[in-house]
Structures are given as structure tokens and as C-alpha cells.
Amino acid sequence: MSNTSFSSLALPAALVSNLTDLGYTSMTDIQAQALPAILAGQDVIAQAKTGSGKTAAFGLGLLAKLDVKYFRVQTLVLCPTRELADQVAAELRKLARSIHNIKILTLCGGVPLGPQIGSLEHGAHIIVGTPGRVIDHLDAGRLNLDDLTTLVLDEADRMLDMGFQADLDNVIAKAPADRQTLLFSATYPNAIAKLSERLLKSPVRITVTEQHNTTSIEQKFFQVSGNDERFDALRTLLLHYQGQSSIVFCNTKRETQDVADDLKQYGFSVLALHGDMEQKDRDQTLVQFANGSACVLVATDVAARGLDISSVDAIFNYQLAHDADTHTHRIGRTGRAGQSGMALSLFTASDAGKLVSLEDGLGMKIEPAELPEVTGQQLPAKPLMATLQLDGGKKHKIRAGDIVGALTASKQLSNDDLGKIQLHDIWSFVAVKRSALRLALQLIQQGKIKGKSIRARALS
Incomplete structure (x- = not known):
């Protein structure tokens, strides 16, 4: 929570008075950072988690410039699910209590079209909806965006995860080019970066993460004597540091497949990814790991390049990387978007040269840690x-x-x-x-x- 008051912003007095009635005194961090830019009419990319106060951030911005006497759709807020759209609409109505005769309409799938058609015939100032249903109304000519001044993409990463890219593109194609675009996302994967490049004009980039979780990656190194002990150590570490998504990096395609096969024999939910696989199999592997249908991905560096996976609990280096840059690239797949992460690496006495290179590149002294103990009752994690x-x-x-x-x-x-x-x-x-x-x-x-x-x- 920031110490900045809403009254310090260029908000209409009626909005500030209503905020006081609602008990909103000081702004959250996302509101304090995003609202000045939003009120100034700038495009904004804001990375913040659910519960950070982002709805009030864009809600106050769009309400401040709304012309309630002009009965046309001036704002469109797109959400990934009906549940979120309903929450956003409810919050906007609460924030807009001081604005008389404002009409906020939700357009979501999973509910009958009839009532929505009737509501659209009577007009609206603000539409909150899911991409698919909004497109349905646009294609049928029931919804017109010619007067749109503000487009908000809420939880944009989730919309892309759910496959709404094509629907988003269709909606945006029907919106005026001269508009303000506000993109809110909990994570910032490559797909979001590409989307923002296409849609936003000179955007202000804002990132709000919890202070105690600032992309911290805990690294541990474990010395083993040979390949048999190496696999046993990996299995022990996977059982001890259980997560829903772990990547094991190997240095060769053969080793990658062997490790994945052996882990499967021990009951792990595991997939392999390497260059000898057919493209169809590679696609299916990436889909299953990215959507949480497998807990462990064993991969080579080349195969894992360009993976668009937003959150990985832990990285395991079955073999040390050949250089510090590759090691850094590997472990950078965990601890993203303000989350904490683990990077656990195995090495042998013959890796002395690599260790010196890693110490220089990472600026740290590598001390071997003791392997944790696991009991016979511990079973591999199952995917959700x-x-x-x-x-x-x-x-x-x-x-x-x-x-x-x-x-x-x-x-x-x-x-x-x-x-x-x-x-x-x-x-x-x-x-x-x-x-x-x-x-x-x-x-x-x-x-x-x-x-x-x-x-x-x-x-x-």
C-alpha cells in the first residue's frame, strides 16, 4: 500500500467523494504508479497480480474521462472468464455510484443471448465481456465500437493461455486506431510482449511485485561420484523439492530421453523434449507441460530455447551447463514475475573447470550442499x-x-x-x-x- 491519497490525483470531486465513502483512502502500489499515466491518456502495460487493486486503477481512469451524456460505447474491458467479467463490472458499478444514468453492460458466453441483445438495443457506456461473446455481437452488428476511447485487456496472459488470440485480434480490428489501450497481466511472457508491441503506442511500463519475492532464485550445488549416483541424487531432489512444474536440463539428446524414461519407471509425471522427436510429439509435449498436465520436463538446452512457459517451480541441472551464460539462461526460467525459485545442480570432481567458470560468471563461491533425506513413503507429485x-x-x-x-x-x-x-x-x-x-x-x-x-x- 502506498501513502498517496486519491485526492492528489486529477479525479472528479464526485469520484473522490465516493472513494472516501467506500473506505478507499490510500492507493495501492499499482494504483499509485498507473493512475497518473492513465489519467494523462497514455497507453499502459501493467504487470500486477490479482488482488493488487488493478480494477480500480483502470476503472477510475476510464470513469474520469467518460462522457455520460454521450450514450455510446466509450470503453470496452475484455476479460478471460465470465466470473472475472462479473467481478470487474460489479467493481466498476461500485466506483461509478456518483455518476447518474451510467450504464455498464456485461457480455459473456455461457448465458443466453436474448437478454444481451435487448440490453444492447438500449445502449451502454461501458462494456465488460469475454472475447468470444463480444465478437458474436460485433459480427452480428449489434455492437458498435466506433466511439470507443478506451480498450482494457484484463488478465491478458490468461486470455492468451485460453486461446483467445484470434478473438482479441478480431475485436481490436473493429476498434478505432485512435484510442487509449491499457493492458494488465500477472505475468509477462513472450506472447504478451508481442501483443503489446502490436497494440500499444509508446506505452508506460509498470511492474508491481511483492517486495519479499523479487525474482529470488535459491541455488544449491550437489557433488556426486558418477552417473548411477547422479540419477539417484536427481530422484531424491525431485521428491524433496516437489513442485507442479520442474525442468531437468541434460547436455545430450540421448541422456535426456534416458533420464525421462528412468524417471517414468519410478512413477514421475515426466515428459522428454529433444531434437530427435517428431514435431507433432514436440508440440504435444510443450502443450502438456505448459498447461500443467505433467510435472517434470527433461530437456536439452536447444530444445528448451524459446519455451513460452510463465512459471516453473524449480530447475535441475542434471549435468552442469558448458558455460556461465547457458547456466544463467537455464535457471532464469524459474523465479519469474516476482515468484521465488529453486535451481539445483549436480556435479562431479571432473567438473572442476566448469565450477571455476561458473563462480566467475555468477560472482559467487560454490560450496557443495548435502543431499536431503527422503523417506520411503514420499511419492512423486501428480499433475493437477x-x-x-x-x-x-x-x-x-x-x-x-x-x-x-x-x-x-x-x-x-x-x-x-x-x-x-x-x-x-x-x-x-x-x-x-x-x-x-x-x-x-x-x-x-x-x-x-x-x-x-x-x-x-x-x-x-
């Missing part, structure tokens, strides 16, 4: 998600919203049961909670998407 592959994709005009609709229409599953959705040309992948896998497969196989039966199977 599973992956369905659907035999339909972009060429079949299937969108992420269509898949979400097919899985949630019966109300046996909700958005909370679904994870990352990735659309390819002729197939799609959707992550679902493991407990819901059988039901999700049944719903796809017995139902229809875009009026057609779609075959689906669970990836092992």
Missing part, C-alpha cells in the same frame, strides 16, 4: 491437469469460446474446471482438471461444436 486433444481447430472455424461452451453448457463443468486452451489448424488442446477428465471427454464426444461432432482423446 490433464489434456484433451480435439480433432478440430482454426480451419474448422473453432474458437476457444466454442470449446468452453461445449464443456460448460450442461453446467456439469464450470470455467474453474478448465485450463489453457490452444488452437492449431486442424486440432485443439484443452486442459481440464484431472478429476474432470472423464466427464470432459464424454461431453465432447457426445456433444457438438459448431454443429459438428468432434473426436477427442486424452493425451497420456
Whole structure:
């Protein structure tokens, strides 16, 4: 929480008075950093977690410049899920209590179209919605964005994770080029960087992370005597430092596959990634690891280059990297976006030269740590998600919203049961909670998407 008061900003007096009534006195860090730029009309990229006060940050900015007498859609807020859209709309209505005759409308999938069509006919100032349903209304001519002055992408990383890239592009193509764009994201992967480059004009970049978690990576080094002890040490470390996402780096393709095969024999949820794999298998591996359907990825440096995975709990160096730069690149995949991370490396006496290079490059003295003890009762972590592959994709005009609709229409599953959705040309992948896998497969196989039966199977 900052010590800056809302009254210090160029906000309308009625908004400040309402904030006081609501008990909002001092701004949160994201509000203090983002609001001045937003009120000045600048484009903003803000990286902040849920609960940081970001809705009030963009909400106060758009309400401050809203012309309530001009009954046209002036602001569009896009959210990844109906639940978030409802929360955002409720917060905006609370912030806008002092503005008479303001109309804030939610347009989300999973609810009947009829009432939304009727509401749109009566007009609105602010639309809060999910990309798929907003596109439905735009394509049907029921929604017009010609008067839009502000576009907000809330939890943009989650929207891309759920496969809404194409829908976002379609919405943006129908919005005026002369507008203010505000992008809020908990993480900043490559996909978000590319999106912001295309959409925002000279944006102000703001990052708010918890002070005690500033991308700290705890490094430990363990000495082993040879390859047999090396594998036993890796297995011990994986059991002790259990996480939902760990990457094990190996130096050769053969070693990568062997380590993955051996870990699987011991019950680990593990996948291999190396250059000898078919592209289809590589794609499936990346999809499953990125969406939480596997806990351990064993990879070579070349295969892991360019991985767009936002959060990895721990990195394990089965063999030391050949140089300090490669080591730094490896361990930089953990401890991102303000999270803490672990980097655990194995070495032998013959690695003395590499250790000297690492010490110089990292600016630290490497002391071997003692391997932790594990009991016989400790079992490998199981992934929270599973992956369905659907035999339909972009060429079949299937969108992420269509898949979400097919899985949630019966109300046996909700958005909370679904994870990352990735659309390819002729197939799609959707992550679902493991407990819901059988039901999700049944719903796809017995139902229809875009009026057609779609075959689906669970990836092992």
C-alpha cells in the first residue's frame, strides 16, 4: 500500500467523494504508479497480480474521462472468464455510484443471448465481456465500437493461455486506431510482449511485485561420484523439492530421453523434449507441460530455447551447463514475475573447470550442499491437469469460446474446471482438471461444436 491519497490525483470531486465513502483512502502500489499515466491518456502495460487493486486503477481512469451524456460505447474491458467479467463490472458499478444514468453492460458466453441483445438495443457506456461473446455481437452488428476511447485487456496472459488470440485480434480490428489501450497481466511472457508491441503506442511500463519475492532464485550445488549416483541424487531432489512444474536440463539428446524414461519407471509425471522427436510429439509435449498436465520436463538446452512457459517451480541441472551464460539462461526460467525459485545442480570432481567458470560468471563461491533425506513413503507429485486433444481447430472455424461452451453448457463443468486452451489448424488442446477428465471427454464426444461432432482423446 502506498501513502498517496486519491485526492492528489486529477479525479472528479464526485469520484473522490465516493472513494472516501467506500473506505478507499490510500492507493495501492499499482494504483499509485498507473493512475497518473492513465489519467494523462497514455497507453499502459501493467504487470500486477490479482488482488493488487488493478480494477480500480483502470476503472477510475476510464470513469474520469467518460462522457455520460454521450450514450455510446466509450470503453470496452475484455476479460478471460465470465466470473472475472462479473467481478470487474460489479467493481466498476461500485466506483461509478456518483455518476447518474451510467450504464455498464456485461457480455459473456455461457448465458443466453436474448437478454444481451435487448440490453444492447438500449445502449451502454461501458462494456465488460469475454472475447468470444463480444465478437458474436460485433459480427452480428449489434455492437458498435466506433466511439470507443478506451480498450482494457484484463488478465491478458490468461486470455492468451485460453486461446483467445484470434478473438482479441478480431475485436481490436473493429476498434478505432485512435484510442487509449491499457493492458494488465500477472505475468509477462513472450506472447504478451508481442501483443503489446502490436497494440500499444509508446506505452508506460509498470511492474508491481511483492517486495519479499523479487525474482529470488535459491541455488544449491550437489557433488556426486558418477552417473548411477547422479540419477539417484536427481530422484531424491525431485521428491524433496516437489513442485507442479520442474525442468531437468541434460547436455545430450540421448541422456535426456534416458533420464525421462528412468524417471517414468519410478512413477514421475515426466515428459522428454529433444531434437530427435517428431514435431507433432514436440508440440504435444510443450502443450502438456505448459498447461500443467505433467510435472517434470527433461530437456536439452536447444530444445528448451524459446519455451513460452510463465512459471516453473524449480530447475535441475542434471549435468552442469558448458558455460556461465547457458547456466544463467537455464535457471532464469524459474523465479519469474516476482515468484521465488529453486535451481539445483549436480556435479562431479571432473567438473572442476566448469565450477571455476561458473563462480566467475555468477560472482559467487560454490560450496557443495548435502543431499536431503527422503523417506520411503514420499511419492512423486501428480499433475493437477490433464489434456484433451480435439480433432478440430482454426480451419474448422473453432474458437476457444466454442470449446468452453461445449464443456460448460450442461453446467456439469464450470470455467474453474478448465485450463489453457490452444488452437492449431486442424486440432485443439484443452486442459481440464484431472478429476474432470472423464466427464470432459464424454461431453465432447457426445456433444457438438459448431454443429459438428468432434473426436477427442486424452493425451497420456
